[in-house]
Amino acid sequence: VMQCSAPLDVLFLLDGSYSIGKGSFERSKHFAGKLCDALDIHPDRVRVGMIQFSSTPHLEFPLDSYLTKQEVKERIRSIVFRGGRTETARALKYILRKGFPGGRNSSVPEVLIIISDGKSQGSTTMPAMEVKERHIMVFAVGIKFPRWEELHVLASEPTEQHVLFAGDAEDAANGLYSTLTASVCSTTAPGCKVESHPCELRTLETVKELAGNHVCWKGSKQPNVVHASLCPFYRWKRVVVKHPSRCFRTVCPDPCDSQPCQNGGTCVSEGLEKYHCLCPVGYGGDIHCAPKLSLECSVDLLFLMDSSAGVTLEGFLRYKAFLKRFLQAVMGQDSPSSVGVAQYDDDVRIPIEVGQHKDAFSLMKSIDALNFGGGGTLTGRALQYIAQHGFRSTPALEDVQDDLPRVVVLLTDSKSQDPVAEAAKYARDRDLFLIGVGSSFLRAELTEVTGNPKQTIVYSDPQDLFNRIPELQRRICSVDKPEGCQAQSLDLAFAVDASGGVGVDNFLQLRDFVRSSLLHFSINRDVTQIALVVYGSKAHTVFALDTHTSNSALLQAIDQVPFFGDSASAGSALLHIYGDVMTVQKGARPGVNKAVVVLTNGGGMEDAAGPAQQLRDNGILVFVVVVGEAERDMLLRVAGSPNYLVHISSFEDLQHYQDLIIERICEEAKSPVNLCKPNPCMNQGVCILGPGSYRCECHGWEGPHCETRVVRGDSPRSLVLPPHSHVQQSSRGLQHFSRLPWHTKR
Numbered sequence: 001v002m003q004c005s006a007p008l009d010v011l012f013l014l015d016g017s018y019s020i021g022k023g024s025f026e027r028s029k030h031f032a033g034k035l036c037d038a039l040d041i042h043p044d045r046v047r048v049g050m051i052q053f054s055s056t057p058h059l060e061f062p063l064d065s066y067l068t069k070q071e072v073k074e075r076i077r078s079i080v081f082r083g084g085r086t087e088t089a090r091a092l093k094y095i096l097r098k099g100f101p102g103g104r105n106s107s108v109p110e111v112l113i114i115i116s117d118g119k120s121q122g123s124t125t126m127p128a129m130e131v132k133e134r135h136i137m138v139f140a141v142g143i144k145f146p147r148w149e150e151l152h153v154l155a156s157e158p159t160e161q162h163v164l165f166a167g168d169a170e171d172a173a174n175g176l177y178s179t180l181t182a183s184v185c186s187t188t189a190p191g192c193k194v195e196s197h198p199c200e201l202r203t204l205e206t207v208k209e210l211a212g213n214h215v216c217w218k219g220s221k222q223p224n225v226v227h228a229s230l231c232p233f234y235r236w237k238r239v240v241v242k243h244p245s246r247c248f249r250t251v252c253p254d255p256c257d258s259q260p261c262q263n264g265g266t267c268v269s270e271g272l273e274k275y276h277c278l279c280p281v282g283y284g285g286d287i288h289c290a291p292k293l294s295l296e297c298s299v300d301l302l303f304l305m306d307s308s309a310g311v312t313l314e315g316f317l318r319y320k321a322f323l324k325r326f327l328q329a330v331m332g333q334d335s336p337s338s339v340g341v342a343q344y345d346d347d348v349r350i351p352i353e354v355g356q357h358k359d360a361f362s363l364m365k366s367i368d369a370l371n372f373g374g375g376g377t378l379t380g381r382a383l384q385y386i387a388q389h390g391f392r393s394t395p396a397l398e399d400v401q402d403d404l405p406r407v408v409v410l411l412t413d414s415k416s417q418d419p420v421a422e423a424a425k426y427a428r429d430r431d432l433f434l435i436g437v438g439s440s441f442l443r444a445e446l447t448e449v450t451g452n453p454k455q456t457i458v459y460s461d462p463q464d465l466f467n468r469i470p471e472l473q474r475r476i477c478s479v480d481k482p483e484g485c486q487a488q489s490l491d492l493a494f495a496v497d498a499s500g501g502v503g504v505d506n507f508l509q510l511r512d513f514v515r516s517s518l519l520h521f522s523i524n525r526d527v528t529q530i531a532l533v534v535y536g537s538k539a540h541t542v543f544a545l546d547t548h549t550s551n552s553a554l555l556q557a558i559d560q561v562p563f564f565g566d567s568a569s570a571g572s573a574l575l576h577i578y579g580d581v582m583t584v585q586k587g588a589r590p591g592v593n594k595a596v597v598v599l600t601n602g603g604g605m606e607d608a609a610g611p612a613q614q615l616r617d618n619g620i621l622v623f624v625v626v627v628g629e630a631e632r633d634m635l636l637r638v639a640g641s642p643n644y645l646v647h648i649s650s651f652e653d654l655q656h657y658q659d660l661i662i663e664r665i666c667e668e669a670k671s672p673v674n675l676c677k678p679n680p681c682m683n684q685g686v687c688i689l690g691p692g693s694y695r696c697e698c699h700g701w702e703g704p705h706c707e708t709r710v711v712r713g714d715s716p717r718s719l720v721l722p723p724h725s726h727v728q729q730s731s732r733g734l735q736h737f738s739r740l741p742w743h744t745k746r
Contacts, residue, residue, distance in 0.1 A: 004177055004185035005040035007108040009063055010048050011100050014079070015116035015143065017054040017086040024144045025081045028115045031141065031172070033073045035113065038177040041069040048072045049102055053091035054084030062102025088120040088154070092127035096134070106135075109184040113139045113176075114154055118147035128154045137183070139164060139176060148201050148243065160246050165201060174249040181250065192252035199247035202240055211235045265289035280325075280466070297477035300354050300406045301339045302390050304382060307373035308345035310414025316372045318462055319411045324367055326469050327360060338404075341367060342390060344382035345375030354391055379416035380423040383408075383434075383449065387427035405479040407433045409472065410449060415442065424449040433479045437465075437472065452519045453658070489592045490669045491545055492521070493531040493577050496561070497600035499568035500536075506627070507563050509651045510599045513658065515558050520662045523551045529589070530554060531581050536564030539576035546587025568604025570638070574611035574622070582620055582678055584705050590680040590694065593669045595621040597661070598638070602630025609637040616640055619677030621668050625661060627651050682706050 012032050016025055032050070039046040049063035060079050066072045100110055112131065118140075132138055140151035141164045148163070155162035161179045164172040177185070178194045216231035256267035261277035265288070269275045279289035303323055307316050327339065340354030351370060357363040391406050408427065427434060428451055436446030440458040447456045455475060459465040494514050498507055514532065521528040529545040542561050548554045577596055582588045596615060598608075612622045624639040625646045632647070639645035643664070648657055676687035681696035685706030688695050698706035 003038060003040040004180040005045055006185045007044065007104075008039075008046045008111060008180075008184055009100050009103040009108055010039060010046060010111045010113065011063065011095070011103070012048070012050040013091055013095075013112060013114045013116075014050060014052045014060075015054070015086065015088075015114075016052040016058075016082045016084070018083050019086050019119050020117055020144060022081045024117070028143050029076050029079060031143070032076050032113075032115060034170070034173050035176055036069055036073055036076075038173045038180075039069070041067070041072055043067045047103070049100065050076065050079070051091065051094070051101075052079060052082055053087065053094075054082050055087055056084070057087075057091040057094040058082060059101055063100060063104075064102035086116070086120050087122070088114070088116060088150075089122050089124045089127045092124065092131055095136075096127065096130055110134075110136045111139065111180070111184075112136050113141060114151075115141045115143055116146070116151070116154075117144045118142065118150035118154075120150060124150060125153055132156055138162065139179070141165070141172065142201070145202060145240070160196075161248050163201075164247075165199070175247055178248045178250045192250050194248055194250050196246045196248050199245050201243040201245045207237055207239055208234050209237055260288055262289045297479070298404055299338075299476060299479060300391055300404045301476065302354055302386065302406070302408050303339070303341045304386055304390075304408055304410045305341065305343045305370075306345075306377065306379070306410075306412035306414060307343040307370075308377040308414055309374045310377045311412070313372050313374075315413050318465065319413075320367055320370060322411070322465055322469075324364055325466060326472065327363060327367075329469055330473050339363065340390070341370070342382070342386060343370060343373065344378065344385075345373035346378060347373075347375065348382045348385040350390065376417050377412070377414045378418045379410070379412060379445075379449070380418040380420040383410075383420065383423040383427050387423075387430050387432055390432075405433055406431065407435065407476050407479055409435045409437060409476070410446070412436075412438045412442065412446075415445060420445060420449050424451065435472070435475050437468065447516075453516050454520065489526070489589075490521070490528045490665070491531075491582065491588050491592050491594045492528065492665065493533060493545070493581050493594075493596045495533045495535060495539075495570070495573045495577060495596060495598045497568055497570070497598075497603070498534040498536055498562065498564045499603060500565045501568055501603035502601050504563050504565070506601065506651045509654060510627075511558060511561050513599065513654050515555060516655070517658060517662060518551055518554050518558075520666075521551075523554055524549055529587060531577075531586075532558065532561065533573055533577055533581060534561055534564070535569065535573035535576070536566040537569050537572070539573040540564075541576070541581060544581060544586045568600070569607060570598060570600060570605050571607030571609075571611050573598070574608055574615060578611060578615055578618070578620070578678075582615075582618075583682075584680045585682060585707075588678065588680075591673055591675050593621075593671065593673050594619060594678070595623060595665055595668060597623045597625060597665070599625050599627075601628045602626045602635065605630070605634055605638055609634070612638045612640065618679070619674050623661065623665065625654075625657075627654060680705055683709075 012035075014025075014028055014032065020028070036048060039048065041048055047063040047067070049065070050060040052058050052060050061075055066075055095112065099105070103110065128138070138154060138156045139162050140155040142148060142151050151163050152159045161175070161182075164175050182194060211233045213230040214233050216229055217226050254269050255273055255275040256269050259267065260275065261267045261279070265277040265279045267275050267277055277287060277289050305316070305319050305323070311319070323341070338355035339352075340350065340356065341352040342348060342350040352363070352366050357366060386408055390408065424434060433455075434450045435455045435457065436442075436450045437457045437459075438446050440460055443456060443458050446458070447453050450456050457468050457471055457475065459468055494517075496507070496510050496514065502510070518530065521530065523530060525546075531545045531547075532542040533539050534542060540562065543554070543557050548557060574596065580586065582594055582596075584590070588594065615622050621644065622639060623644045623646070624635055625648065626635055627648045627650065630647070635645055635647070636642065646657055646661055648654055674689075675694040676689055679685075679687050680694070681687045681698070683698070683701045683706045685696040685698045685701065688697055696704065696706050700710055702708050702710055
């Protein structure tokens with residue numbers, strides 16, 4: 001960020017001798033690249049060259065070879081270690097004789113940066129003095145464990161500002177910039193200043209230390225007499241010695257010092273003048289973390305807050321903070337939604353009526369005034385009360401019909417002490433859109449309240465609650481937007497593995513997965529039909545596509561699913577679905593997309609690839625959901641594509657993949673279909689496509705789908721099914737089959 005930007009020739013003198021070694025040489029190259037960051041390298045400003053020296057100096061590249069910072073740094077990285085003696089004096093004499101190779105002949109200031117360990121063979125005093133007498137500014141940078149006294153001889157005065165340590169590259173680059181700014185570079189950025197700070201110069205020295213005493217023998221003046229004595233034993237040890245010093249650096253004011261980020265945002269500086277804000281969830285509408293979300297949908301919104309003893313005072317205060325954060329994030333001056341707040345424990349209170357406050361400020365003050373109750377957790381009673389009294393019109397508007405959707409957001413963290421199912425159904429039957437927000441252990445109860453897992457929002461810890469703000473905003477505004485396949489026509493069959501390899505406990509989890517998946521679909525003759533097949537060694541149809549015409553009937557039927565416990569044959573199940581489920585006789589509708597979802601642990605899939613391909617050839621997609629370890633290549637052959645294969649590690653994780661699986665199924669439900677796939681004609685009839693219609697060509701049979709045998713010599717006939725009577729083109733580009741009584745199979 002801080003760069004010396006002025007006409008300047010900079011020559012690096014890089015020590016490549018054996019005393020440095022290859023490892024330290026690579027660090028020297030890295031450090032030289034870091035120093036380049038402090039230089040504004042450009043043909044008209046700073047130019048850089050490099051000489052490597054050891055026994056003899058070697059020009060790596062002159063100053064006029066590379067004219068951008070990127071080119072210079074890439075060339076430095078490619079330099080190869082040469083090795084040899086440390087002949088620093090010879091390198092300096094080379095510069096005195098040749099000058100700066102490719103330089104601008106002293107028409108601009110010249111800077112020499114020597115990177116060395118300072119352990120030269122021979123004296124450097126005289127050549128260093130001559131270099132400085134030519135008005136070349138010399139920086140000496142110590143690498144490894146240098147001999148600092150020699151580096152001080154090499155560097156320009158004052159040495160404190162011209163001797164740097166490569167051990168801290170960032171500080172050294174700042175020190176180089178600071179010294180250059182004071183002499184040759186453009187002025188320091190506004191508000192910045194050069195200051196000194198204590199630092200350390202490290203070196204490796206050999207010291208003598210007492211290791212102990214040992215017995216030694218000493219002679220005497222008397223003949224044939226020797227005396228025993230204790231003699232000290234010393235050893236030499238290399239130790240790191242730190243020399244206190246003063247270093248210089250440029251310090252600039254942080255752009256985050258003014259705390260520009262609002263609403264709890266964290267400021268991150270980007271150089272001397274720029275910054276960006278890391279904003280909390282729900283904020284980021286501008287660079288300073290203004291509210292980002294908005295309730296652009298028009299709804300009457302009532303928050304039902306649990307203030308019972310089970311939530312605790314801490315939890316109640318957390319819900320108040322969450323409510324304020326949510327409303328601050330989504331409610332603008334012209335928000336089309338009206339908001340109210342109710343709270344409950346043993347009793348239910350509505351301290352803030354829906355639409356009572358027209359501005360966010362007065363609404364926040366009323367939320368602050370809410371008090372903790374501390375009674376029992378009667379969630380069922382609260383839902384019943386809200387359904388009856390939560391959205392009462394004001395007296396002046398009692399005769400006006402309010403057509404806005406009514407949304408209730410339940411905030412709770414404790415299990416209800418009274419039944420919730422009947423009260424929640426009563427509320428939903430009165431056209432209240434229920435959303436449940438609570439701790440993860442309440443997922444089942446909240447889903448029972450909302451009637452749809454999509455409208456259940458759970459959090460894992462207190463902070464995670466605040467991360468759910470965008471999700472809550474989406475759920476509130478989805479009240480008039482059918483999700484999943486609610487608005488798409490689809491014939492869907494589930495094939496559930498009921499073999500012994502799955503086991504009864506895991507089978508029940510597969511059954512529950514199918515049960516919760518049904519809530520994503522609108523079950524009726526015109527939209528979605530669902531069939532369920534369970535299989536072991538043989539397949540069994542629990543219910544066909546046209547057996548049930550409502551979600552409630554399907555949910556009751558799922559409880560009767562049998563578990564077989566024998567070996568598994570997924571191929572038999574897919575053949576059964578092809579020949580006995582996805583047929584017009586069993587309720588399949590021509591012109592409607594069709595899909596099969598196989599739920600298995602991966603056993604018994606060896607015979608499934610062929611039947612799966614047969615289904616695909618007839619326009620029926622096959623999704624494979626495998627739980628546990630299984631051979632992926634075999635599964636891909638069954639699914640036909642990675643897009644139709646979902647591999648899950650454990651049965652406990654199955655529920656977390658439900659949205660993904662439903663989303664993929666529903667995406668396929670939007671694709672165009674072939675009216676003749678699968679063949680809607682029965683008894684070997686041939687389906688012939690027409691413009692927006694089809695007809696069945698029958699042999700020995702008659703009727704729209706060749707369903708009636710020809711008797712007493714009647715001639716076979718084929719009947720064209722025109723678009724306006726049997727197959728219709730919808731506004732979404734999908735073709736739908738009208739179920740007229742005379743061709744419906746019962």
